[in-house]
Amino acid sequence: MSSGVVVALSGGVGGAKLALGLSRVLPADDLLVVANTGDDFEHLGLSISPDIDTLTYVLAGLDNPVTGWGRRDETWSFMETIGALGGADWFRLGDRDLALHVERTRRLKAGQTLSQITGDICRRLGVSTRVLPMTDDRVRTRVRSDDGWIDFQDYFVRQQCRPVVRELAFDGVEKARAQPDIMATLLGGKLRAVVICPSNPFISIEPILAVPGLRAALAGCGAPVVAVSPIVGGRAVKGPTAKMMHELGLPVSAASAAGRYDDLLAGYVVDTADAAGVRAKLHIAPTLMTTLEDRERLARTVLGFADSLT
Ligand code: FO1
Secondary structure, three states: OOOOEEEEEEOOHHHHHHHHHHHHHOOHHHEEEEEOOOOOEEEOOEEEOHHHHHHHHHHHOOEOOOOOOOEOOOOOHHHHHHHHOOOOOOOOOOHHHHHHHHHHHHHHHOOOOHHHHHHHHHHHOOOOOEEEEOEOOOOEEEEEEOOEEEEHHHHHHHOOOOOOOOEEEEEOHHHOOEOHHHHHHHHOOOEEEEEEOOOOHHHHHHHHHHOOOHHHHHHOOOOOEEEEOOEEOOEEOOOOHHHHHHHOOOOOOHHHHHHHHHHHOOEEEEOOOOOOOOOOOEEEOOOOOOOHHHHHHHHHHHHHHHHHHO
C-alpha cells in the first residue's frame, strides 16, 4: 500500500459519507478534507457554513442520520420561538447546532479565519481528521433561474430546489485565495491521491475547482485524481444533481459528472449500473453508501484504484 497524504474534495451530505469512510481507513495525518464554502451564507445575523458543519458532524459521529445535515439528539426551542416571533424559520437550526453558528460568528468578528475556527471546533468535537475550507475568503454560490439570480440556500432550502437552474455563479471566487495549507499539501509532493467525493459536481465540487490556483495545483500534484460518481443507476442518490444536469442540458449520467472534471481525472469510480460512455479510466464498483461498512469499503476501493494508477 503506498503511503502519502490523501486530499478529499467534498461538499455536504453525499461527499461526507466517503470522507467518513476515508477517515476510518487512513491515519488522521494522511487525510485532508477540503470543504466547499460556496453554500455559506449569513442568516439571522449568523455566519453559516453548511458543508463544513456537515463534514465536521459526520466525522465526529454527531450528524443527524436521517437528514445528513445538522446534529442528532437536537432540540428545537430556538426554531419554535423565532417562528412565533415572526422570524425566519425556513432554515432549520437546532439548539445545539445554533451554538456553533453563534460561536463561529463571534470568532469571525474577532478576526479569526474560517480555517482557524474550523480547526478548533473539529478538535473540540474530537475530530482528528483535518477539515479545511477551500478558502478563507468570501465565496457565494448563486443560481440564475427564470426569475433571476437567487442565493444558494434560498434555492436549495427555502425553495426546495424547485426553480429551474439556468446558470450558476460563485460570487467572489475570482478574488479568493486558496487556503494555504491545502496548496502546500498539493504542492508538497507527498501525495498519495486526490479523491473527488460523490458530491454534486456543480454546487459542491466546481466552487472548489474555481478557486484560483486550486485546479492547476490538482492537475500538477503528481498523484492520481480519482472521482466517485454522484449518479448511481442514472439517478442522483440525494439532492438536485440529476435535476440540474437535465436543466443545464446535460445527459443525466455518470459520464456527465465526469465531464465536469474532464482532464483532471486519472480515474473514475462508477457504480456497476453506470459504466456506459465514461471516457476516464474506469473502475466499476458498488458506490451506494448505506452502512458504515459501505463507506469504508468504497474508501478502500477508491484508494486501491488510485494506487493502481500511480
Ligand atoms: N437543508 C435543508 O434542506 N433544510 C434545512 O432546513 C437545512 C438546515 C441546515 C442547517 C445547518 C446546516 O449545516 C445545513 C442545513 N441544511 C438544510 C443543509 C444545507 O442546506 C445543505 O447541506 C448544503 O448547503 C448543500 O449541501
